[in-house]
Amino acid sequence: MTEQPVADHPVWDLLLPPSEHGTPERHVVRAHGHRLTFADGADVLDATCGLWNASLGYGNEAIARAVAEATAQASYMATFRRSHDYARDAARALIEAAGPDRYARVLFSTSGSSANDVAMKISRQYASLRGEEDRKLVVGLHGSYHGQTYGGFALSGEDFQKPMYGADTSLIRHVGHSDPQELAALMRECGSRVAAVVVEPVLGSGSLALGADMIKALVTLRHEYGFLVVCDEVAAGFGRTGTLFASELWPESPDLLLSSKGLTNGACAASAVLVAHRVWEEFARHDATLIHGETQAGTPASCAAILATLQQIEELDALNTARRNGRLIAEGLAGIVARSDLAAEATGAGCFQALHLRTRTGAPFWQPHVMQMIDAVRARGVLVYPGPSSLQVFPALTWSEEEVATMLRALEDGVADFATAREARAGARAAARTA
Secondary structure, eight states: OOOOOGGGOOOOOTTSOGGGTTOGGGOEEEEEBTEEEETTSOEEEETTTTTTTOTTOBTOHHHHHHHHHHHHHOSOOOOSSOOOHHHHHHHHHHHHHHOTTTEEEEEEESSHHHHHHHHHHHHHHHHHHTTOTTOOEEEEETTOOOOSSHHHHHHSSSOTTHHHHTOOOTTEEEEOTTOHHHHHHHHHHHGGGEEEEEEOSEETTTTEEOOHHHHHHHHHHHHHHOOEEEEEOTTTTTTTTSSSSGGGGSSSOOSEEEEOGGGGTTSSSOEEEEEEHHHHHHHHHHTOOOOOOOTTTTOHHHHHHHHHHHHHHHHTTHHHHHHHHHHHHHHHHHHHHHHOTTEEEEEEETTEEEEEEOOTTSOOOOHHHHHHHHHHHHHTTEEOEEETTEEEEOOOTTOOHHHHHHHHHHHHHHHHHHHHHHHHHHHHHHHHHHO
């Protein structure tokens, strides 16, 4: 394929200014295995696996065959006022994998964003069914990310210019991800009006894992105040932290578990909301209809992809490989922190980690400088992801040890290249001032 001028690029690229739409270094022409080929000729190891999606690598043949067969046999079937065998089989497999003692039903959706919207609807209607009409507040975490639909957008714990877009945050509250006392104080203030607390087990912005003390406080306060716990595992689920779901290791399971991205290995636009028994039983007892429907939710193709992905995780021994790679990444990032003046700390879990950066004065890096560092690492042959003053890595679960080593070398070399270039620019400015 040949490079196209930006003027010939008809796509509105997301989260980019128009000046960067369709530029060759941002235009992918091929995704294969664990690598991406760009229009500028670069062939790079992808340490973002397509925004957490392609956890088993690009072009998994078994998943592709499953999707093709489902599309040929049943190009479309709805879960809107009806159901079908593909959806039933996928839901049964998800419940079996996540724990039939924990979950009773699966609601299919089309994205992590819409799954968060559904979770807020379910939480508020659950409270209403219990006669608690005042429970409308939903609590999230500062720095969290829950999507770009209006509900998930409002719930996300970053600014995102919400006032400009008219996002309604009047029923949203936020607390810090590492301060159980802040959550407890909020509950003392308004716990009787809180319908749900929504958390990511690892925050997608910065790869910050919830600590055991925060998780313990979350489930303890649930008993005291009666809110639902919603675990958004859109990014952290499906093996990324070394277990199929990160919340498997919690002392108590969440009331709603959200999954997407790795759910279909990125093959289909899909998400799933797993609903705990006590929540489902309240809806069943009242024979209550949830007012929600999505035309493309739970299609045969997406459900076939979910089943095939679950099978491939087992056949490829992906969870064991993810645990091994997670240990190697943690050790490698710790080494970079020890050797580099620009590296402050490493955070995260499993194949979901970040190298946090600091300036000479200890201040966070400006985001334009983070992007320059991303480019420097890319020039070394690896694509990593920007976070708040950090470089994030979330590779496919199926990477080899050699690929992990390649990523760590590129990361360290890219940081060093950025530092060298910055010093050269500073020297040139100093020379210009004295000339």
